[in-house]
Amino acid sequence: MKVFTSLMKTLIMIVSLALTLMLVMSAAPLIMGGVDIENTDPLSIEQVDGGANIRIYGTMTVKSSLPKDIEDLEFGIDAISTKTDKPIAIEIVHVGPETVPSGGNLPVHIDSKISMAEVAMLILADNNNGTGIYLPLKIQIKSGYSGLAKIDLGMNMTVPLSDDGAITTDAQKNSEGKIKTVEATIAGDAADQLSALIPNTGMSAGISIEGVSESLSLNVTKDGSGNVSMNINTGSEKAITDLMKEMVESGNDAKITVGSNEYTVTAEEISKMYELMEEFLGGIPDV
Secondary structure: OOHHOOOOHHHHHHHHEEEEEEEEHHHHHHHHHOEEEEEEEEEEEEHHHHHOOEEEEEEEEEEEEEOOOEEEEEEEEEOOOOOOOOOOEEEEEEEEEEEEEEOOOOEEEEEEEEEEHHHHHHHHOOOOOOEEEEEEEEEEEEEEEOOOOOEEEEEEEEEEEEEEEEEEEEEEEEEOOOOOEEEEEEEEEEHHHOOOOOOOEEEEEEEEEEEOOOEEEEEEOOOOOOOEHHHHEEOOOHHHHHHHHHHHHHHOOOOEEEEEEEEOOOHHHHHHHHHHHHHEEEEEEEO
16 A cells, blocks of 8 residues: 555654644643653654555653643544544544653653555545545644643644645446446646556555455556556455445454555454445445
């Protein structure tokens, strides 16, 4: 899933800034100063597990010159789907609860993994047939100071991954009128970033699971204009959502094969991917 690396690097820069802002926001209304934040080990990003996941790691140190502790400092960032009645969340970063000691320091260690398959499905689901590519985030902040006051805030923000990028879709249905093949094409500056990461021969991945006879295939290609296309199919007359539902109901972890690399996707991650796939396919105009 290396095709989303450039987009995720953009996200990491925003997450780094958001972490700093959240620490300031959580403490400043309570104490009006007295807190410094040092980027001890700046946030970094790397692909791990054969390209299956993105790892975000680094350390920020909160330094307090206050007479009392900052208590229960906690914050989190989730990527969310905004087009469903029940939002689907993918955790990006979660820290705490922690205590910043009076006159002392608190190293805030961040080490998170994000499933590229989940993020890919979320981006597709929330950016179907529109201009601009965005990733909605939910930010949660909690903090207290000496029992005098507490903050518990939740806010949503939208990260623009590409201003002029666009995702368009086409699909093929089976005899039951259900989608068995879908192709999403990315154009604009987002495609320019992705195209440079894709071999001329393209990329292929497969999702299989014990107890389910068929597998789901993903093929990524690029054309001479720099557009990037992702084709998702079952390789048969079975509908994509029917196959993914079987995978979820099996309760087993899945295997994703990318080239010669193979890695595990948990049953919980497959369940989220199934919900996002339903949302994505549900937003495709009649074909």
